[in-house]
Amino acid sequence: MPKIIVLMGAPGAGKGTQARLLQERLHLPQISTGDMFRALKEAQTPLADEVRVLMAAGQLVPDDVTIRVVRERTAQEDCRNGYILDGFPRTPAQAAMLEQLAIEQGNAIQAIEIRMPRELLAKRMTGRRNCPVCGEIYNIYFRPPRVDNVCDLHPQTQLVHRADDTPETVEARLITYEEQTRPLLDYYQAKSVLFIVDGTREPEDIYRDIEKAVKSEK
Numbered sequence: 724m725p726k727i728i729v730l731m732g733a734p735g736a737g738k739g740t741q742a743r744l745l746q747e748r749l750h751l752p753q754i755s756t757g758d759m760f761r762a763l764k765e766a767q768t769p770l771a772d773e774v775r776v777l778m779a780a781g782q783l784v785p786d787d788v789t790i791r792v793v794r795e796r797t798a799q800e801d802c803r804n805g806y807i808l809d810g811f812p813r814t815p816a817q818a819a820m821l822e823q824l825a826i827e828q829g830n831a832i833q834a835i836e837i838r839m840p841r842e843l844l845a846k847r848m849t850g851r852r853n854c855p856v857c858g859e860i861y862n863i864y865f866r867p868p869r870v871d872n873v874c875d876l877h878p879q880t881q882l883v884h885r886a887d888d889t890p891e892t893v894e895a896r897l898i899t900y901e902e903q904t905r906p907l908l909d910y911y912q913a914k915s916v917l918f919i920v921d922g923t924r925e926p927e928d929i930y931r932d933i934e935k936a937v938k939s940e941k
């Protein structure tokens with residue numbers, strides 16, 4: 724049965740890094756609602772304005788919008804053999820929708836929690852930098868690029884700092900996570916589909932554990 728791999732964990736835990744590795748190596752599409760909303764907020768529409776304000780405040784985009792976006796994206800052909808969700812679901816309503824979607828699509832859900840102590844998360848987020856060309860994720864404290872603020876793979880390209888990775892927004896995002904998203908871990912645990920990995924290790928070590936869970940037939 725094809726799998727929906729649901730990457731869970733607080734912002735800054737390393738979901739994006741693992742989603743990229745899984746996509747590259749298992750050839751499954753990575754669906755990041757955060758990336759989709761970052762693209763959407765560049766438009767000149769009332770919805771883009773709303774998303775911009777919510778993201779800057781570290782709050783969630785409304786469920787109806789998020790659910791619509793995920794339903795449309797996962798209906799595409801490349802999701803036929805399963806897909807990776809990075810940053811979805813984040814609320815009970817989104818989890819309920821995903822349950823329904825999995826039944827409709829004939830997919831099994833495999834949730835993975837990348838667990839990271841609270842005190843490390845803020846530094847992981849404020850230190851994060853991305854290459855705007857290839858999406859590679861660096862961290863000035865934990866995984867600096869070879870040359871200051873330049874992508875290793877694209878030497879002409881300056882890295883970017885996400886607008887919501889500033890100290891004020893980071894705190895708000897962590898509170899939003901605790902209140903709205905963390906309870907979903909219990910939900911997946913109760914369904915026996917949650918696999919927990921220690922996120923404080925090297926990305927390759929974390930990846931190995933995740934791949935094992937994803938390839939298991941349970």
Ligand code: AMP
Pocket residue numbers: 734756757758760777778781782783784785789809810811812813817887896
């Ligand atoms: P992320 O890149 O996953 O940290 O997401 C960045 C921001 O996008 C979040 O702080 C939310 O404002 C919005 N967002 C991403 N995914 C969701 C979701 N599943 N539900 C609601 N808002 C989301």
